[in-house]
Amino acid sequence: MNALEIRELTKEYPGFKLDDLTLTLPSGCIMGLIGENGAGKSTTIKLILDMIHKDSGSVTILGRDNEDGISLTKEEVGVVMDEVGIPECLTVPQVGKIMKYTFKNWDSDEYKRITEKFSLPENKPFKDFSRGMKMKLGIAVAMSHNSRLLLLDEATSGLDPVVRDEVVDMLIDFTRDESHSILVSSHIVSDLEKLCDYIAFLHNGKLMLCEEKDQLLSEFGIIHCASDQLDGFRKGSVIYKKESPYGVEAIVKRSEIPSGMSVSPVSIEELFVFMIKGAK
DSSP: OEEEEEEEEEEEETTEEEEEEEEEEETTOEEEEEOOTTSSHHHHHHHHTTSSOOSEEEEEETTEEHHHHHHHHGGGEEEEOSSOOOOTTOOHHHHHHHHHTTOTTOOHHHHHHHHHHTTOOSSSOGGGSOHHHHHHHHHHHHTSSOOSEEEEESTTTTOOHHHHHHHHHHHHHHTTSTTOEEEEEESOHHHHHHHOSEEEEEETTEEEEEEEHHHHHHHEEEEEEOGGGGGGSOTTSEEEEEEETTEEEEEEEGGGSOTTOOOEEOOHHHHHHHHHHHHO
C-alpha cells in the first residue's frame, strides 16, 4: 500500500493555481517536495490534510480518501507546519501530558526519549524557545503517537546547520521502519538531497518532475563545451544552458552525451535551480 496518492489535484486562488498535481509516495520512503517560495508546497500539504478544499482531484492517505478518512488517520499522521501550534505557556512535560489525552496511541517513553535526544529544556516555557527548539518539539510530538506518515512543511527552514543535521538524522531513523513514510517540503534543497528517496519539483503550481533521487542524479550531468557542440543534441535533452565568453555550461541527459565528452555530476540543488531558470 502507498502511504500517499495524489491524483490530478487542483486548487485555484487569484493569481495562483496548483494545477493537476499527481504524485505517489510509496510506503517506507521519504519524498522531498521542492520549490521556491510560492510554488505551492504549503498549499499541497494543506490540501492533503483537508485544511482547505480542493477544486478537483483526489488524495488518498494510507489507503483512505482524505475527505472520508482524515479523522480516522489522525492517529497515524504526524504533522509539523512552518509554525508549531503549541500554547506559549506550556513546558515540555506539560505538552506531553496534554498529548497523552489527545492521541490514543501516545507513547510517553518515546516522547521523553526524543525530547532528551534533542536536549529540550524541561522547565522553560514554549514562548522562550528558539525557532530551532520549537521545531524540535513539534517533531517530537509528531513522532510520539505511532505515526506511520509524517507531513513536514518547511520544518528545517530557519534552523542553523547543526540543528538541521540533527533533524535530518532523526527523520532517517524514523523511516528505518518500512511502514513509516515522510513527505517533507522545503526550499533548502541540500537537506532534502541527504534525506530523500524521491524528489518532486514544484514551480508556479505545476509539477515539473517526480522521480527517485538516485535516478535523477544518474540521468543528468553537467558539460562544458563550445556553443555549436550543443547543436547535435536532440530536442529536450538539454535541460538548461548558460553561455559565457568562455563557452557553454549545460545540464544534459547523460544518455545523449557523445562518447569521450567530459561530464561532471549534478547535484539536486543545481538541477532544481537550472530547471527553474529554464522554465522562466
